[in-house]
Amino acid sequence: MATGTPRLCRYELRLPWAARLIAPGFHYPARVPKAPVPDAVGEFLARPNPAVIATIRPDGFPHTAATWYAWEEGRVLVNMDETRRRLDYMRRDPRVSLTALWDDEWYRQVTLIGEVVSIEPDPELRDIDRLSRHYSGNPFGARHQHRWSAWVRIDRWFGWDGGSSWPPAGGS
Numbered sequence: 001m002a003t004g005t006p007r008l009c010r011y012e013l014r015l016p017w018a019a020r021l022i023a024p025g026f027h028y029p030a031r032v033p034k035a036p037v038p039d040a041v042g043e044f045l046a047r048p049n050p051a052v053i054a055t056i057r058p059d060g061f062p063h064t065a066a067t068w069y070a071w072e073e074g075r076v077l078v079n080m081d082e083t084r085r086r087l088d089y090m091r092r093d094p095r096v097s098l099t100a101l102w103d104d105e106w107y108r109q110v111t112l113i114g115e116v117v118s119i120e121p122d123p124e125l126r127d128i129d130r131l132s133r134h135y136s137g138n139p140f141g142a143r144h145q146h147r148w149s150a151w152v153r154i155d156r157w158f159g160w161d162g163g164s165s166w167p168p169a170g171g172s
Contacts, residue, residue: 032113032156032157032158033156033157033158034155034156035074035114035154035155035156035157036074036154037074037110037112037154037157038167040167041110041157041159041166041167042071042074044100044102044108044110044159045071045076045100045110045112046071047103048068048103048134048135049100049101049102049103050066050100050101050103050106051066051067051068051069051098051099051100051101052064052065052066052067052098052099052101053065053067053069053078053086053096053097053098054096054097054098054099055085055086055089055090055093055095055096056089056092056093056095057085057089058089058092063085063086063089065084065086067080067098068131068132068134068135069098069100069131070130070131070134074154075117075151075152075153075154076098076112076114076151076152076154077127077130077131077149077150077151077152078098078131078149078150078152079122079127079128079131079147079148079149079150080147080148080150081142081145081146081147081148082145082146082147082148087119087148087150090116090119090150091119094115094116094117095113095114095115096113096114096115096116096152097111097112097113097114098111098112098152099111099112100112107160107161107162108159108160108161108162108166109159109160110157110158110159110160110166111157111158111159111160112152112154112156112157113154113155113156113157113158114152114153114154114155114156115152115153115155116150116151116152116153117151117152117153118150118151119148119149119150120148120149120150121146121147121148121149122147122148122149123146123147125139125140125143125145125147127147127149128140128145128147128149
C-alpha cells in the first residue's frame with residue numbers, strides 16, 4: 001500500500017486529522033444524540049416523508065431500500081413483502097438505520113439508528129394498510145402478498161438542515 005493512502009478498517013476510513021474537519025466547529029464523525037428525539041423531530045417524523053432504510057448484508061456491506069414507515073411513541077414501524085432481502089437481513093442482524101427526507105427539501109433530513117425489536121407476520125395486512133393510508137390515503141392494493149411488520153427501537157438520531165444540525169442546539 002502506498003504511503004499516505006488511507007487504510008480501511010472494518011467500519012471506518014482513517015483520514016488525516018485535517019481531512020476530518022468539514023466545517024468550522026463540525027468534526028467527523030459528528031456526535032449523534034441518544035433517543036428520545038426532540039418534539040420538532042418527532043413532528044417531522046410523524047409526516048409521510050420519503051425514507052430509505054439501511055440493513056446489513058451478510059458480507060457486512062449495507063443494503064438500502066426506499067420504504068414507507070410510521071413513527072409511533074418513539075419507535076418506527078416498517079412493513080415488507082416476504083420476498084424482500086431486507087427482511088432476511090433484519091432477521092440476521094437487527095441493526096438498522098432509517099433516513100427520512102423532507103419531501104420538498106431533501107437537505108432537511110433525520111437519520112434514526114436502532115435495532116429491530118420484533119418481526120411479526122401481517123396476515124390481515126393491517127400494518128401495511130395503515131402505512132398505505134398514511135402515504136397515499138388508500139388501503140394497500142396488492143392483497144395477495146404475504147407481509148411482515150418490523151418495529152425498530154431508536155437508540156440514536158441525527159438531524160440535518162442544509163449546512164447544519166437540525167434542530168439547532170437548544171431547539172425543541
